[in-house]
Amino acid sequence: xxxxxxxxxxxxxxxxxxxxxxxxxxxxxxxxxxxxxxxxxxxxxxxxxxxxxxxxxxxxxxxxxxxxxxxxxxxxxxxxxxxxxxxxxxxxxxxxxxxxxxxxxxxxxxxxxxxxxxxxxxxxxxxxxxxxxxxxxxxxxxxxxxxxxxxxxxxxxxxxxxxxxxxxxxxxxxxxxxxxxxxxxxxxxxxxxxxxxxxxxxxxxxxxxxxxxxxxxxxxxxxxxxxxxxxxxxxxxxxxxxxxxxxxxxxxxxxxxxxxxxx
Amino acid sequence: xxxxxxxxxxxxxxxxxxxxxxxxxxxxxxxxxxxxxxxxxxxxxxxxxxxxxxxxxxxxxxxxxxxxxxxxxxxxxxxxxxxxxxxxxxxxxxxxxxxxxxxxxxxxxxxxxxxxxxxxxxxxxxxxxxxxxxxxxxxxxxxxxxxxxxxxxxxxxxxxxxxxxxxxxxxxxxxxxxxxxxxxxxxxxxxxxxxxxxxxxxxxxxxxxxxxxxxxxxxxxxxxxxxxxxxxxxxxxxxxxxxxxxxxxxxxxxxxxxxxxxxxxxxxxxxxxxxxxxxxxxxxxxxxxxxxxxxxxxxxxxxxxxxxxxxxxxxxxxxxxxxxxxxxxxxxxxxxxxxxxxxxxxxxxxxxxxxxxxxxxxxxxxxxxxxxxxxxxxxxxxxxxxxxxxxxxxxxxxxxxxxxxxxxxxxxxxxxxxxxxxxxxxxxxxxxxxxxxxxxx
Numbered sequence: 001x002x003x004x005x006x007x008x009x010x011x012x013x014x015x016x017x018x019x020x021x022x023x024x025x026x027x028x029x030x031x032x033x034x035x036x037x038x039x040x041x042x043x044x045x046x047x048x049x050x051x052x053x054x055x056x057x058x059x060x061x062x063x064x065x066x067x068x069x070x071x072x073x074x075x076x077x078x079x080x081x082x083x084x085x086x087x088x089x090x091x092x093x094x095x096x097x098x099x100x101x102x103x104x105x106x107x108x109x110x111x112x113x114x115x116x117x118x119x120x121x122x123x124x125x126x127x128x129x130x131x132x133x134x135x136x137x138x139x140x141x142x143x144x145x146x147x148x149x150x151x152x153x154x155x156x157x158x159x160x161x162x163x164x165x166x167x168x169x170x171x172x173x174x175x176x177x178x179x180x181x182x183x184x185x186x187x188x189x190x191x192x193x194x195x196x197x198x199x200x201x202x203x204x205x206x207x208x209x210x211x212x213x214x215x216x217x218x219x220x221x222x223x224x225x226x227x228x229x230x231x232x233x234x235x236x237x238x239x240x241x242x243x244x245x246x247x248x249x250x251x252x253x254x255x256x257x258x259x260x261x262x263x
Numbered sequence: 264x265x266x267x268x269x270x271x272x273x274x275x276x277x278x279x280x281x282x283x284x285x286x287x288x289x290x291x292x293x294x295x296x297x298x299x300x301x302x303x304x305x306x307x308x309x310x311x312x313x314x315x316x317x318x319x320x321x322x323x324x325x326x327x328x329x330x331x332x333x334x335x336x337x338x339x340x341x342x343x344x345x346x347x348x349x350x351x352x353x354x355x356x357x358x359x360x361x362x363x364x365x366x367x368x369x370x371x372x373x374x375x376x377x378x379x380x381x382x383x384x385x386x387x388x389x390x391x392x393x394x395x396x397x398x399x400x401x402x403x404x405x406x407x408x409x410x411x412x413x414x415x416x417x418x419x420x421x422x423x424x425x426x427x428x429x430x431x432x433x434x435x436x437x438x439x440x441x442x443x444x445x446x447x448x449x450x451x452x453x454x455x456x457x458x459x460x461x462x463x464x465x466x467x468x469x470x471x472x473x474x475x476x477x478x479x480x481x482x483x484x485x486x487x488x489x490x491x492x493x494x495x496x497x498x499x500x501x502x503x504x505x506x507x508x509x510x511x512x513x514x515x516x517x518x519x520x521x522x523x524x525x526x527x528x529x530x531x532x533x534x535x536x537x538x539x540x541x542x543x544x545x546x547x548x549x550x551x552x553x554x555x556x557x558x559x560x561x562x563x564x565x566x567x568x569x570x571x572x573x574x575x576x577x578x579x580x581x582x583x584x585x586x587x588x589x590x591x592x593x594x595x596x597x598x599x600x601x602x603x604x605x606x607x608x609x610x611x612x613x614x615x616x617x618x619x620x621x622x623x624x625x626x627x628x629x630x631x632x633x634x635x636x637x638x639x640x641x642x643x644x645x646x647x648x649x650x651x652x653x654x655x656x657x658x659x660x661x662x663x664x665x666x667x668x669x670x671x672x673x674x675x676x677x678x679x680x681x682x683x684x685x686x687x688x689x690x691x692x693x694x695x696x697x698x699x700x701x702x703x704x
Contacts, residue, residue: 060590081592096590098583100650101576109580110591112573119571123491 009072011036011201012088012170017056017066026052028225029066029258034170034201039192041216041233042205043245049225050205051093054172057203058090059083070170081110089168093175093205095159099148103140104129106147107162132161136191137184152179160188164195171195174205189215209238209245223248226259290500295644295699299659303666310670322673326522330549332662332669333519334455334620337554338363338613339632340661343639344565345606347657350640351582352602353649354412354419358426359610359636362404363629364434366614370397371443371624374450390450398611404430405607409600427633434626444623454619455552457524466550470516474509481505520548554616558658561612566654578602582650638685639664642692646700 012034019027027049034040042050055061057068059080068075070086077083083090097106104126113121113128126143133140137157147155156179163171173192177185192202192215206212212219213233221228221244228244231254240251250260280288287294307323315321322328342359349356374393382389404426411422445451452459461469481501488495496504524532524547532547533540569575580588581595589595613632618624643660645652667688671681 058590079592080590084592090590092590094586096584096587098580098587098650100579100583105576105580109576109588110593112576114573119567120573120576123487123493126493127491 010034010069011038011071012057013069013072014053014057015067015069017053017068018064019052019056019061020064025225027056027063030222030225030227031257032220032227032230034203036169036199036201037196038218039196039202039204039216041212041219042203042222043209043212043219043241044222044228045245048222048245050222051174052225053222054090054174054203054205057083057170058088058172060090084111084166087167087169088172089163089166089170090172091159091163091174091176093178095155095179097147097155097159100146102126102146103133103143103150103158103161106158107132107165109162111166128165129161132165133157136161136164136187153181153184156180156184160191164191169200171200171202172205173202175207176204177206177208177211185211209241213238213241221245223259227257228259229254229256231255289497290504291496292504296656296659298699299643299656299663303659303663306663306666306670310666310674314674318674323670326518328669328673329518330522330552332665333555334552335669336662336665337455337552337558338616338620339635339639339665340558340658341561341609341613341616342606342632342636343643343657343661344561344654345609346636346640347565347643347645347652347654348569348578348602349419349606350637350645350647351578351649351652352599353582353585353647354599354602355637356408356419356423356603356606357633357637358408358423358430359606359613360629360632360634361427361430361434362401362607362610363614363617363632364626365430365437366397366401366404366611367618367624367628368434368437368443368626369400370394370614370618371446372437374447375443375445385448387449389447390453393447393450394453394615397615398608401611401614402604402608405610406600406604408607409603412603413596413599431626431630434628438624438626440626442623442625446619446622446624450615451619451622453553453557453615454617454622455554456620457528457547457549459553459619460549460551461553461556462550463520463548464550466516466519466548469551469556470512473512477508477512478505516551519551522549523547524549554620557612557616561609562654562658569654574598574601579650582652584650635661635664638689641696642689644696646696 010033012032014033015031017027017030018025030049030053032040032042032053042054044050052061056063057077059077059082062078068077070088075082075086077086077088080090098109101109104122107129108125113124115121115124129143133143137154140154140157142150142154147158150158156176160173160176163173177188180188189211192204195202204212204216216233218230218232219236219241220230221241223245228248229250231241231251235253236251240253243249243251244254244260248259248261250256287297311321311323314323342363346356346359370393373396374389378386378389378392408419408422408426411417412419481504485495485501487493523529526544529545529547530540533545569578577588577593577598580591580593581598585595614629617628621628639661640652640657641647641660642663643653643656643658645657664685667685668681671684676684
């Protein structure tokens, strides 16, 4: 969609993706792409289809039509395990934590470390958890408690830690700062910049247009399941992007999609 | 009382906490478990003294009654371990008792009507084949329930409510309502009885192995913590747990060994071996009954499964947040099917114990068992909201339920009163549990 963004091949290419729930087209022939080391902000109202589109990439929903390519290769993503095998990690808006388990158990859920006898290696997992949490949230100490007992910010850092623990190449962040205070939000921003440097591609879904302008290289706006348009954040103003979100009006500097209103 | 081994990074002790709180924290003992043990002791002592006062005879705290209690608890305890997993994943199994009935009938037909024809009466393979068929049959039906629940989306309540009726009906159909007896003589040993025990020496060996096991677990746990620099329990707490645990084991062995074979059985036994009754009679201990050992083995296996394996971790993850489990890549449908299959296999084991104990298969076997099993799991701290429950809790819960039941029989309550009391206790226990959770949350 955006030419000459990078000389390398796109990390992710989702083309012509559609999914309908009971006759309602939640995502309607959407095309998005993501390059290594790039942060793409995905914007739109509630119900615009952002989360649904991203859940197709993370394997939580099975698309009706369309194709997903990872590193130029067609990817078969039919469930969350497949997506993880392609290095796609997701931080869900709901955090998707099992409240009754402790932080380490949540971090390694579905990918537990095991001893040579095939049993769970809880000590090793807790030790790894201490390392990664130390990097994200140095004051985090409640490793033995179920995550239910943690604060909103602590829970969020557990969800983020889970996504970066397994060397993700593609990171999906659905409202990652929704539950955070200003200080923790700044920490997440710092983390995003650091991950970007490591060449990880990030889809950032957010309501907060300020956040997106600060962090994203590109924005893609959705409305009623369709792509309104895509633009480099340096080429458009916040007001223009707001116009895309609210009215579906695509500014000149942006590449229009099927959802843009015809003038 | 040495505290040198405590790591400096251990949480500072809050001196405002009471001695009890500090004690519980140091030993890391579950307060809920203490509460259950307290309730159990209350029931035991209560019934004993009730008998002593009103019937002039306290029958509860006698080796004979405690031995019987251990045997009676086994069948329910085995099923309760499986029910924990079912309830933890937010399902229910109402069909356990009926499934037990039909499985026992099928095993009865196999070992009494079919196998002797081909292998000859009392062939040593008869009980092996029967037990394997019983467990596999239970697992198959359980897997079928699980399939309906997971893949067709029928609520577990409905599937197993249907199962409750279907399998009870089937139990009648297997032999047109006939009672099949007696079962294979080796098979009957699994139900307990004087011959179905491991005797005094066997019980001591078992007890000593159990003590070694407790100490080995404590040592390896401590080593692991040191290796990963986790906070350690104070040394006195480790010693206390080791000593109390071992004392409980040894005490149980002594009680089980204190119950002798009845005189009639000893005479028959001596006659069969062409021996004379020695002067002053002969004291042959029962020791642990085989069904108790089966239940303990199942308990250890299930504890291992729930705490040390991926399968167990996934069970609790699904119970805590089914959607998160799915998103983490856990195949929740397959897990549900496996959990119900496991429940079915455990019902199969209980069917072996129950029919062996009765020395026959009847189509009413296991009636209302599902309710006792569910009650045991719930009293043992399994939460219907999902995600919380322990195997040892459910087994203790089974012991509490059975103690109540046997206690009331011993002191001569009639069955109407028994039902009322059991019902009240169940509701009361869950209410207390709700209070406990609110307070600890």
